[in-house]
Amino acid sequence: xxxxxxxxxxxxxxxxxxxxxxxxxxxxxxxxxxxxxxxxxxxxxxxxxxxxxxxxxxxxxxxxxxxxxxxxxxxxxxxxxxxxxxxxxxxxxxxxxxxxxxxxxxxxxxxxxxxxxxxxxxxxxxxxxxxxxxxxxxxxxxxxxxxxxxxxxxxxxxxxxxxxxxxxxxxxxxxxxxxxxxxxxxxxxxxxxxxxxxxxxxxxxxxxxxxxxxxxxxxxxxxxxxxxxxxxxxxxxxxxxxxxxxxxxxxxxxxxxxxxxxxxxxxxxxxxxxxxxxxxxxxxxxxxxxxxxxxxxxxxxxxxxxxxxxxxxxxxxxxxxxxxxxxxxxxxxxxxxxxxxxxxxxxxxxxxx
Amino acid sequence: xxxxxxxxxxxxxxxxxxxxxxxxxxxxxxxxxxxxxxxxxxxxxxxxxxxxxxxxxxxxxxxxxxxxxxxxxxxxxxxxxxxxxxxxxxxxxxxxxxxxxxxxxxxxxxxxxxxxxxxxxxxxxxxxxxxxxxxxxxxxxxxxxxxxxxxxxxxxxxxxxxxxxxxxxxxxxxxxxxxxxxxxxxxxxxxxxxxxxxxxxxxxxxxxxxxxxxxxxxxxxxxxxxxxxxxxxxxxxxxxxxxxxxxxxxxxxxxxxxxxxxxxxxxxxxxxxxxxxxxxxxxxxxxxxxxxxxxxxxxxxxxxxxxxxxxxxxxxxxxxxxxxxxxxxxxxxxxxxxxxxxxxxxxxxxxxx
Numbered sequence: 001x002x003x004x005x006x007x008x009x010x011x012x013x014x015x016x017x018x019x020x021x022x023x024x025x026x027x028x029x030x031x032x033x034x035x036x037x038x039x040x041x042x043x044x045x046x047x048x049x050x051x052x053x054x055x056x057x058x059x060x061x062x063x064x065x066x067x068x069x070x071x072x073x074x075x076x077x078x079x080x081x082x083x084x085x086x087x088x089x090x091x092x093x094x095x096x097x098x099x100x101x102x103x104x105x106x107x108x109x110x111x112x113x114x115x116x117x118x119x120x121x122x123x124x125x126x127x128x129x130x131x132x133x134x135x136x137x138x139x140x141x142x143x144x145x146x147x148x149x150x151x152x153x154x155x156x157x158x159x160x161x162x163x164x165x166x167x168x169x170x171x172x173x174x175x176x177x178x179x180x181x182x183x184x185x186x187x188x189x190x191x192x193x194x195x196x197x198x199x200x201x202x203x204x205x206x207x208x209x210x211x212x213x214x215x216x217x218x219x220x221x222x223x224x225x226x227x228x229x230x231x232x233x234x235x236x237x238x239x240x241x242x243x244x245x246x247x248x249x250x251x252x253x254x255x256x257x258x259x260x261x262x263x264x265x266x267x268x269x270x271x272x273x274x275x276x277x278x279x280x281x282x283x284x285x286x287x288x289x290x291x292x293x294x295x296x297x298x299x300x301x302x303x304x305x306x307x308x309x310x311x312x313x314x315x316x317x318x319x320x321x322x323x324x325x326x327x328x329x330x331x332x333x334x335x336x337x338x339x340x341x342x343x344x345x346x347x348x349x350x351x352x353x
Numbered sequence: 354x355x356x357x358x359x360x361x362x363x364x365x366x367x368x369x370x371x372x373x374x375x376x377x378x379x380x381x382x383x384x385x386x387x388x389x390x391x392x393x394x395x396x397x398x399x400x401x402x403x404x405x406x407x408x409x410x411x412x413x414x415x416x417x418x419x420x421x422x423x424x425x426x427x428x429x430x431x432x433x434x435x436x437x438x439x440x441x442x443x444x445x446x447x448x449x450x451x452x453x454x455x456x457x458x459x460x461x462x463x464x465x466x467x468x469x470x471x472x473x474x475x476x477x478x479x480x481x482x483x484x485x486x487x488x489x490x491x492x493x494x495x496x497x498x499x500x501x502x503x504x505x506x507x508x509x510x511x512x513x514x515x516x517x518x519x520x521x522x523x524x525x526x527x528x529x530x531x532x533x534x535x536x537x538x539x540x541x542x543x544x545x546x547x548x549x550x551x552x553x554x555x556x557x558x559x560x561x562x563x564x565x566x567x568x569x570x571x572x573x574x575x576x577x578x579x580x581x582x583x584x585x586x587x588x589x590x591x592x593x594x595x596x597x598x599x600x601x602x603x604x605x606x607x608x609x610x611x612x613x614x615x616x617x618x619x620x621x622x623x624x625x626x627x628x629x630x631x632x633x634x635x636x637x638x639x640x641x642x643x644x645x646x647x648x649x650x651x652x653x654x655x656x657x658x659x660x661x662x663x664x665x666x667x668x669x670x671x672x673x674x675x676x677x678x679x680x681x682x683x684x685x686x687x688x689x690x691x692x693x694x695x696x697x698x699x700x701x702x703x704x705x706x
Contacts, residue, residue: 028473036465036468039465039468039472040468040472040500042472043468043469043471043472043473043475043476043497043501044472044497044501046472046476047472047475047476047502066479067457067479072443085439086438086439089458089460090460093459093460102457102459102479103458103459104420104455105446105456105458106455106456107442107443107446107447112389112392115389115392115396116392118396119392119393119395119396119397119399119400120381122400123396123399123400126420126455140389144393144396147393148396148397148400149400150400231639231642231643257639257640260640260643260644261643263643263645264643264644264645267645286584286610286613287613287640287644289584290584290610290613290614290617291613291617291640291644292620292621
């Protein structure tokens with residue numbers, strides 16, 4: 001057991017440095033008007049005296065640790081291929097900034113590990129709450145978080161069914177319908193979809209949206225191919241779509257890496273984009289706009305989504321009662337060189353059965 | 354002041370659930386052979402009893418918080434364009450896994466904010482140590498960390514000059530020399546370099562390496578253009594290199610985004626790659642291998658680098674004495690479609706001036 005000792009105050013730091021308490025406070029709170037040199041000296045003395053800025057809150061007996069958690073359930077080695085997580089994290093940080101709350105991240109490789117992490121974080125009091133991403137059907141995480149009593153916010157496809165876990169949500173069905181409609185309005189009827197795994201809720205929502213669009217336009221039953229989000233499986237799916245009979249005149253990919261892989265396969269097979277084939281992606285990235293032809297994509301403000309999720313979680317943590325779900329800004333379509341009206345395409349008439 | 358209450362033990366959890374202590378321990382430590390159902394029940398009871406797995410260590414009076422920090426000094430909105438940070442973070446997590454230590458990240462937009470973050474983390478006892486990236490010339494961070502007494506490891510270009518901060522390092526000068534040499538060996542003499550900001554140490558090391566290579570091959574003084582790492586500045590630099598007299602036959606880019614932007618500019622200007630121009634990148638990414646032509650790049654094992662940095666930092670935290678710097682695995686060259694011998698290039702003879 002450690003004996004509590006008298007807490008250092010701002011006055012102690014000011015006395016030690018021979019400056020005003022206001023100057024110390026400004027330096028500690030990173031406000032303008034303090035030289036870098038003074039700020040560093042203040043921080044050094046604060047560290048030496050073990051000054052704790054949140055001592056007032058601690059004295060009130062609050063159990064907060066001023067950290068929230070985010071579990072990244074992806075194979076660690078492929079994490080760098082997606083821009084979603086770093087952008088989300090940056091937005092979360094922005095949403096936390098004014099509450100002086102930190103973000104703790106953990107990379108796991110399975111749902112079981114993710115569940116275990118929430119248990120450990122709660123039992124070891126590592127975090128005040130968590131942000132949950134990639135909603136699943138019959139999501140075991142929501143039940144566990146409720147059972148643990150760990151404050152949480154979900155980033156989802158629709159308002160949470162479980163009022164104990166509010167969502168920051170985008171209507172993925174409506175967004176997918178808008179993207180597929182764009183292609184049908186350009187005259188395409190054979191539209192294919194290279195999907196991610198179907199155990200993610202939004203994958204199924206997108207597949208249903210395509211089927212409904214095709215029905216409305218009296219188009220043939222669309223082909224949707226499930227993949228693991230990798231470039232390899234996308235290349236294989238694209239090759240098979242382009243070489244089989246009833247070749248699609250447009251293909252939509254569930255992420256940017258798969259769209260890049262699909263474009264390369266089309267180029268290798270001599271299928272000109274967009275003259276013979278239109279391509280689009282559900283995820284945007286810098287490569288989508290730099291590759292030639294640039295690829296039409298849905299541009300999401302993932303940063304704003306992270307910021308909103310963090311603010312909503314801070315509300316959950318601060319509030320005893322329930323917090324409402326919040327709709328996030330829907331993505332916008334960035335039309336680029338990879339999509340064209342079917343009449344402009346050489347393959348406007350059926351090129352094969 | 355809170356009154357310490359008796360700590361919950363594994364035996365308490367086992368008694369409550371009517372299972373063996375071994376089963377509880379296995380569930381808490383996420384070992385195989387425990388059903389998901391039991392693991393969840395164990396975690397729920399552990400949370401309810403406020404069981405702390407590290408109670409033994411805490412009882413020894415250790416002041417650790419079992420979290421390390423990583424500051425990401427980048428404009429938050431552009432963080433998603435680089436694959437370096439998510440890969441590094443995943444590797445760091447892997448290196449921390451067996452010590453049950455978490456990773457706290459903070460996105461900042463300036464060196465001043467980064468310095469302030471270290472001060473706050475130390476004074477508020479938020480982290481046990483930090484990993485410092487992007488070494489700078491006359492690095493103010495090293496001096497501050499030493500002054501704060503905050504354990505740190507630097508990811509650097511050479512062993513740290515300051516033995517108080519060990520480095521996990523890659524010899525950036527040797528690596529750059531190998532990449533530029535590859536192009537000179539292919540017969541190129543007018544090799545240009547589209548660089549990042551010169552206040553990063555490795556930028557200057559690379560520029561010097563190119564100048565030395567050019568000298569060894571009696572080639573003309575190479576052109577090195579400083580940029581802010583953005584696609585926009587790379588496009589501008591590439592356009593100017595390709596349109597001015599003495600056009601380079603090879604261009605090397607400091608990152609993958611700039612290489613993509615450069616390839617697009619070459620394609621727009623009708624400069625065929627690699628027939629008229631070879632391109633290479635200091636950073637690899639999935640886009641480098643999916644774009645057509647695919648781009649020759651140095652492939653770094655950023656994941657392994659993060660893992661090594663985390664293990665080294667845990668050594669620093671655990672050890673009273675100094676810890677040695679550790680060389681990391683150098684990157685390997687992934688030769689792809691964007692580079693070719695000069696004799697194969699149509700522009701083998703001077704195309705201008």
